[in-house]
Amino acid sequence: MTDRALVVVRAGALTTVQDRGRPGHAHLGVPRSGALDARAADLTNRLVGNPPEAAVLETTLSGCSVRPRSTVTVAVAGAPCPVTVDGRPAAWGAPVRVPGGALLDIGAARSGVRGYVAFSGGVTVEPVLGSRSTDLLSGLGPPPLANGTVLPLGRPAGPPARVDVVPHPAPPSELVLRVTLGPRDDWFTDAALRTLTRYPYAVSSASNRIGLRTEGPALERSRAGELPSEGMVLGAVQVPPDGRPVVFLADHPTTGGYPVIAVVHPADLPGAAQAAPGTPLRFVAVRHRR
Template sequence: MIETAGDTLAVQQAAGSKVSSVRAVGTRAVLAELAGTGEVLALQALLLEQPLPGQLDVLAAAQTVLVTADSPVAARRIAARLLQLDLTAPVHRDGGLVVIDTVYDGEDLAEVGELTGLGSDGVIAAHTGQVWTVAFAGFAPGFGYMVGENQALEVPRRSSPRTAVPAGSVALAGNYSAVYPRRSPGGWQLIGRTGAKMWDLDREQPALAAPGQRVQFRAVRATVTLAAKQPAHTPAPEVTSGLRIVSPGLQSLIQDLGRFGHSGLGVSAAGALDRASLRRANRLVGNAPSAAAVETVAGGLTVQAVGDQVLAVTGAPAELTIETPGGDDSGPAERTVPMATPFALLDGETLAIGAPHSGFRSYLAVRGGVDTPPVLGSRSTDTMSGIGPAPLAAGQHLAAGGEAESGVVGHPELQPDFPYAGVTVLDVVPGPRADWFDADALASFCSQDWDVKPQSNRVGMRLQGTPLQRTRQGELASEGTVAGAVQVPPEGLPVLFLADHPITGGYPVIAVVVDSQLDRAAQVPIGGKIRFRWVPDEITAAAAAPEHATPEQEASN
């Protein structure tokens, strides 16, 4: 049983509570550092209640709050304003007390009892005897990091993470408690289980316990999980205008420009990796820039027209072959069409996209856009969280929608050069944790060519090269991050985050690719080479800046 009681959450900090420092995260986001969880909650509540000019999104973490802006100018202004905010005034947010029925029979309950000295019964009493507040989300949609009223249940993560933790597992790690919203790997200590559905896209608010809300666990002997009401089976509506997938190739996904403003729920933006190519394809067929299209990797996609269609293919250049069914005795006829040019695909004709001559990702737009139900305001597929349409499969039908903005199609366009042979150079600015590395490591980061490993995907590009050495020991508390961030795990091999990246990370970010070059990064193939280049004067300016800059100094940078 889950109860939600109307209530108001008041957040108030001790006198003199302020943002201690602000660090740039790329060119459109800033990271506010605070003394502890209380201050994090206060700043998060304040920014949600009174957004700053240009503020797009707010993401709280263990000791930081990431604020994303709509422009570099707005980001600089937000940085200056954050240092001036007074967090001592109470901030009231409409909240609610979410009561979660829990069976305390977790595999690690006895061990947690020994670690805390409370015993199993004492752990249950301590867990149910306090109100928890969801400080921030991460790891997976619906996974809320909850802080309690005391530290009686502080325990370390397991030394060896489990490969699969059941959905509904109630767990502890550090000073946090959480409920796993779905089956996934995890290293937290399991103390119980619940039938509560922590993440449900059919609800108006998908997260049962969102950041800022309060939670109380209630011990029960058994949980009852109500089976979802199964709707009567109705066949999918027949697609009378659109495309049939003959072959999806290596991986073909539906993508638009992404879903924004949901990072607080643990949901990344996703969306097309090469945004310029998506916009170009939509422009050519007369669609709105954000209309959904098909993103395909390394060629191999073949589609058949259902009704007469207008299409365009942009991105990685490849041979586009159209096959027209033959008449009674004649065989099929073939013709080719150019890239970045609108063309007709008549009913029954098939289009095959060959292997790219350069680059990695191509975008197929159909006039009207791909019509699929939006999820959290977007039709994009998030491969990490599983939100959005499933990868395309042979035999699947895609309906054309009503996203056409113009009665005419566009003129053929020129495309930029795409990576193939040689090295792709990406401009970067110093990351918020560049100070975890000395001058030699920063120089090594930009003086060598990094190979893109086969394990790379839409979540991130894993790079191979000479490992980078940190100058600081220990681990970084989880903090918000952005697409383009270059994290450095302990082994020293960087990972460049792409659109489906986790919204928080615990490894230091040495640099951030400038936003305008993420499209170029998306076209680097597996096995390709990347070289990073500091944006002129940015690394010098960052090194010269004081650790705790004044608002005037921040505003002038």
């Protein structure tokens, strides 16, 4: 067995393998998947000398611990957290050399939700439809990590970045999502449209990789009944029967029958990946389709 591998010692609350996902398969019913905070995942890959498409680990709230079988360069970014190697503090947001057999521990997030851990050479589990990403909705890709899981690593593609630390956006204390209203905003009353863009919401604890759920005022429809199922896109703001908006994230279904009142600007979605439950949330309309 190759020594280019790591063993999961502590899997954490939810740790998955993620890369840039598998876009382009929605016509087959396959979600996009991929890292929720793509900026953080790309940053960790740059820090260890990987190409941007290399697979990384995405942790959730409680971090994880792994033991590489050979010396590897590692970088951790996303949600700020303590990092140790064999119990000794190591840098967050910078390349770190971890000797073979040492225990790398990524601690609980101090703020934010999701951390990203890149290894020189990338995680090289078998790709499915061109991606190594775990998709929690469809079940494609490797299962979420468990204690004792062994993950293969590729050969380093290049040297690590020559930096001490790099700037990185902090998790939001208030999440502001710019939205374009439509395509089904005409299924809602004018009062509902005003409510969406003028009243505060909060991130719900029921949020996950499929969608960011919200707590706040319900949105009133102007039409009864349901839509035939239609295509959904990343960032779609769907309104289920309880009237509380749901922002579709990377593992979202490819179709849905509830009306989409708006779509979030793609640049704002990494912030949604890091918004902890209870974070204040505002939707800001930037363009109207009508």
